[in-house]
Amino acid sequence: MKPGGVTLSVCLLFAFLAGVSVAQQGLDPQKLLQREPTDTWPTYNGDYSGRRFSPLTQIHAANVSSLSLAWMFRVTIPGGTMRGGGEPQIKSTPLQVNGILYFTVPDHVYAVDARTGLELWHYDWVDAGGHLVGNRGVGMSGEWLYFLAPDGWFISLEAKTGKERWRKKVADEKMQYFTTAAPMVVGNHVIVGVGGDAIDVPGYLESRDPVTGELQWRWNTEPQKGEPGSETWPNDAAMAHGGGMTWLPGTYDKDLNLLYWGTGNPNPVIAGQGRKGADLWTCSIVALNPDTGKLVWYFQGSPHDTHDWDNTETPVLFDAEIDGKPRKLLGQAARNGYFFALDRTNGTNIVSKPFVHLNWSRGVDAKGQPIPDEAKEPTVDGALLTINWGGGTNWMPPSFSPQTGLFYVNATQGYSLSYLTDTSERPEGYGGSGRALWSQHVLEALDYKTGDLKWSHAYTGDSIAGRLGGPGILTTAGNLLFSGDYKGNLIAFNATNGDILWHFPMLRGLDNGPETYLLDDRQYLVAGAGDTLYVFTLIPTP
Amino acid sequence: MCALECNHVSQMKLLRARSRAIPVLRACGAVVVVLLAAVAPSRPQQAKPAASGQGAAETQEDSRAVRTREFLGLGKMPDARMAAEGAKIFGPTCGFCHGVDARGATGPDLLRSPVVLDDNQGEVIGPMVREGRPSKGMPAFPSFTDDQLRDIAEFLHLQVELAANRGTYKILNVVTGDAKAGKAYFNGAGKCSTCHSTTSDLAHIGSKMEASDLQQAFLYPGARGFSEEGPKSPPNATVTLPDGKTITGTVKHQDDFYISLYDAEGNYHSIALEKDVKVQFEDKLLFHRQMLDKYTNTQMHDLTAYLVTLK
Numbered sequence: 001m002k003p004g005g006v007t008l009s010v011c012l013l014f015a016f017l018a019g020v021s022v023a024q025q026g027l028d029p030q031k032l033l034q035r036e037p038t039d040t041w042p043t044y045n046g047d048y049s050g051r052r053f054s055p056l057t058q059i060h061a062a063n064v065s066s067l068s069l070a071w072m073f074r075v076t077i078p079g080g081t082m083r084g085g086g087e088p089q090i091k092s093t094p095l096q097v098n099g100i101l102y103f104t105v106p107d108h109v110y111a112v113d114a115r116t117g118l119e120l121w122h123y124d125w126v127d128a129g130g131h132l133v134g135n136r137g138v139g140m141s142g143e144w145l146y147f148l149a150p151d152g153w154f155i156s157l158e159a160k161t162g163k164e165r166w167r168k169k170v171a172d173e174k175m176q177y178f179t180t181a182a183p184m185v186v187g188n189h190v191i192v193g194v195g196g197d198a199i200d201v202p203g204y205l206e207s208r209d210p211v212t213g214e215l216q217w218r219w220n221t222e223p224q225k226g227e228p229g230s231e232t233w234p235n236d237a238a239m240a241h242g243g244g245m246t247w248l249p250g251t252y253d254k255d256l257n258l259l260y261w262g263t264g265n266p267n268p269v270i271a272g273q274g275r276k277g278a279d280l281w282t283c284s285i286v287a288l289n290p291d292t293g294k295l296v297w298y299f300q301g302s303p304h305d306t307h308d309w310d311n312t313e314t315p316v317l318f319d320a321e322i323d324g325k326p327r328k329l330l331g332q333a334a335r336n337g338y339f340f341a342l343d344r345t346n347g348t349n350i351v352s353k354p355f356v357h358l359n360w361s362r363g364v365d366a367k368g369q370p371i372p373d374e375a376k377e378p379t380v381d382g383a384l385l386t387i388n389w390g391g392g393t394n395w396m397p398p399s400f401s402p403q404t405g406l407f408y409v410n411a412t413q414g415y416s417l418s419y420l421t422d423t424s425e426r427p428e429g430y431g432g433s434g435r436a437l438w439s440q441h442v443l444e445a446l447d448y449k450t451g452d453l454k455w456s457h458a459y460t461g462d463s464i465a466g467r468l469g470g471p472g473i474l475t476t477a478g479n480l481l482f483s484g485d486y487k488g489n490l491i492a493f494n495a496t497n498g499d500i501l502w503h504f505p506m507l508r509g510l511d512n513g514p515e516t517y518l519l520d521d522r523q524y525l526v527a528g529a530g531d532t533l534y535v536f537t538l539i540p541t542p
Numbered sequence: 543m544c545a546l547e548c549n550h551v552s553q554m555k556l557l558r559a560r561s562r563a564i565p566v567l568r569a570c571g572a573v574v575v576v577l578l579a580a581v582a583p584s585r586p587q588q589a590k591p592a593a594s595g596q597g598a599a600e601t602q603e604d605s606r607a608v609r610t611r612e613f614l615g616l617g618k619m620p621d622a623r624m625a626a627e628g629a630k631i632f633g634p635t636c637g638f639c640h641g642v643d644a645r646g647a648t649g650p651d652l653l654r655s656p657v658v659l660d661d662n663q664g665e666v667i668g669p670m671v672r673e674g675r676p677s678k679g680m681p682a683f684p685s686f687t688d689d690q691l692r693d694i695a696e697f698l699h700l701q702v703e704l705a706a707n708r709g710t711y712k713i714l715n716v717v718t719g720d721a722k723a724g725k726a727y728f729n730g731a732g733k734c735s736t737c738h739s740t741t742s743d744l745a746h747i748g749s750k751m752e753a754s755d756l757q758q759a760f761l762y763p764g765a766r767g768f769s770e771e772g773p774k775s776p777p778n779a780t781v782t783l784p785d786g787k788t789i790t791g792t793v794k795h796q797d798d799f800y801i802s803l804y805d806a807e808g809n810y811h812s813i814a815l816e817k818d819v820k821v822q823f824e825d826k827l828l829f830h831r832q833m834l835d836k837y838t839n840t841q842m843h844d845l846t847a848y849l850v851t852l853k
Binding site: 083084085127128129130131132133150151172173174175176178198199200201237240375379380381382383384386415417419420421422423424426427428429430431432433435436437438459460485487488489491500503505 | 609610611612613614615616617641643645646651653654656659660702704705706707708711712713714715716717718719754757758761762764765795796797798799827830831834835837839842843846
């Protein structure tokens with residue numbers, strides 16, 4: 001080390017001892033309020049908006065073809081495969097804080113040197129149940145990480161060491177709840193969502209204290225007996241079947257102090273004969289006060305869902321013009337195949353338009369909410385549906401680029417059959433199933449003002465409809481869109497027109513949202529595919 | 543006669559399949575669709591090996607149930623024999639309050655009861671039944687033997703299993719249509735008989751496949767094999783290189799960047815989809831895709847009812 005380096009280190013040490021409040025390895029809380037991430041990726045979506053847009057331009061449309069692999073990191077878990085599943089899939093979006101990446105697969109948290117891929121620590125949880133369908137990553141506040149184990153444990157780890165600080169039970173895996181979300185840190189709250197659909201249990205969203213892990217509030221996704229919203233269920237017994245799970249991270253508007261969250265399907269999942277009505281607040285976008293957990297407004301994307309079309313897809317927040325006037329908007333490409341644009345101050349609908357061909361709806365009501373066609377509900381002998389069985393999209397992150405004004409989503413066009421397998425008056429569980437027919441994966445760029453398609457790219461080759469993993473999307477100010485096909489290619493598109501500019505064949509298909517950041521003035525791109533994290537940067541000029 | 547309209551193809555640019563709509567082509571039979579490089583043909587989804595017999599089908603379904611159970615973390619598989627014994631006790635004794643299926647009546651739904659879900663082999667349910675819950679109106683049943691309580695517990699666990707483990711779900715009955723109307727549709731408006739014959743390719747199809755599989759298969763054969771042999775074989779394609787040379791074979795891989803295929807001699811070819819490389823796919827399923835927009839549920843069920851008669 002050069003003498004100058006030592007001097008600098010000593011200076012930094014004095015600065016630290018003199019009372020710099022944020023420790024070197026911790027996350028400066030201000031970074032969470034940053035409009036767009038640059039030298040860090042401090043939360044699931046990079047920032048609270050959910051746009052997954054980076055202002056970085058070092059990698060741009062003209063030089064992206066020089067993007068090169070910097071390092072890879074392969075996750076290894078005891079036994080090699082997950083209970084009831086195959087190899088682990090990285091569906092989490094890593095946090096990058098002060099040169100360290102923190103990411104997860106179900107039951108496991110990793111800290112890895114963002115420059116080299118060197119593993120610093122690995123936290124290995126032995127679960128007592130819970131579905132290992134995925135894990136979206138960790139949340140961070142200061143020196144502490146927050147992780148949800150699949151069996152309902154909310155766990156805080158010391159970021160430096162991976163040592164457990166405490167654990168709190170937030171959901172009961174015996175009741176078939178499971179926990180996959182990335183906890184979301186908002187001010188003095190850690191917002192924790194839950195999943196569960198095998199047994200009919202009610203959904204909820206919790207706020208926990210970042211220091212103690214204790215409950216601050218719980219918002220139930222169904223009304224309690226006699227409360228507003230209960231009139232959308234036929235009776236209290238049906239309402240007790242619940243649903244409306246909160247399994248994907250939401251978004252947050254600091255100025256409005258509103259937390260936006262998507263809720264999942266009602267229970268039973270497919271068999272809806274015992275719960276006639278809209279079934280609030282399942283399959284909805286809700287705006288909550290993050291300090292109290294009180295509902296401020298809701299918009300129901302799929303009233304009376306009978307197709308497992310969770311409305312949990314990221315509610316993306318952006319400010320843009322409608323009819324020449326600046327508006328605070330919320331956009332969502334929902335699993336039911338509709339693109340929604342809402343005024344996020346009050347939930348007023350601006351656009352409801354299908355982004356895939358579909359025939360399950362008879363149009364929209366006065367509030368812009370789709371009206372389900374009873375003739376397309378699941379039947380014993382099968383109902384033919386124009387839409388992929390898994391829906392028009394799924395959990396994989398979409399993106400909005402303020403540079404192009406386009407909303408991007410990985411969509412699936414298709415047809416399917418839906419069956420009712422439980423005909424009792426009191427169905428329970430799923431109570432039905434589906435069969436895939438033809439389908440095709442398509443990357444779509446939508447005009448947020450109309451929902452109209454501006455460009456699309458149909459991925460060539462085999463598609464795997466119904467696959468629970470899927471390629472997320474990142475856009476950057478370099479006029480780039482990063483995503484992947486279902487064959488293992490990580491692809492850079494021109495965000496304006498959809499031209500393919502670069503690709504890299506990975507060993508598995510992209511199954512998380514790609515991210516980017518600056519480290520040592522060098523822009524990196526990170527993508528997860530199967531059990532491996534791939535990190536790219538530009539080949540240095542000599 | 544097949545009227546092939548390829549106008550959508552001409553609008554597609556190299557390496558940019560941008561069609562939002564499903565290409566609307568009028569065609570029949572085995573159609574060769576001429577596509578420029580990297581335009582997607584439709585390919586099978588979730589293709590599963592078709593069972594070669596009833597026994598194999600059962601095994602496959604059982605393994606799906608076991609796998610799903612493990613994935614869901616539902617614990618051990620309930621004992622069917624004990625559950626059957628338990629049903630005999632539960633129905634007459636408990637059914638009045640909890641329903642014979644334990645899904646609740648005047649008393650609570652037991653499928654979502656922590657008493658049931660926390661129980662492994664009667665250690666929670668047993669004492670609960672024996673002692674009752676007088677404060678909640680549940681009487682005590684002190685006369686049950688340990689074995690009887692165990693059987694009741696297994697009955698309840700089986701009810702949970704049948705609802706919660708979707709790997710156990712079975713399609714109930716797809717044969718609800720009018721076979722006569724289905725036959726007329728097959729030979730008439732459905733145009734099935736243009737390409738298919740009930741005495742050759744579809745002979746005895748009703749004996750070869752489960753009715754629910756058959757319904758899925760005729761709607762889109764790419765989704766599962768339209769025979770007992772299994773999924774549809776990979777498509778054939780002809781690649782024309784910039785110098786005019788052609789390679790025809792069975793597609794091994796294709797994406798936006800490469801296509802690879804085996805020719806008739808078994809030689810392997812891997813070709814970058816660069817400018818001026820053309821790919822022709824043999825697309826036998828185009829008509830099936832077009833029909834997906836046209837079938838009514840009634841027509842579909844009539845066709846199923848007819849095809850299952852082809853024993």
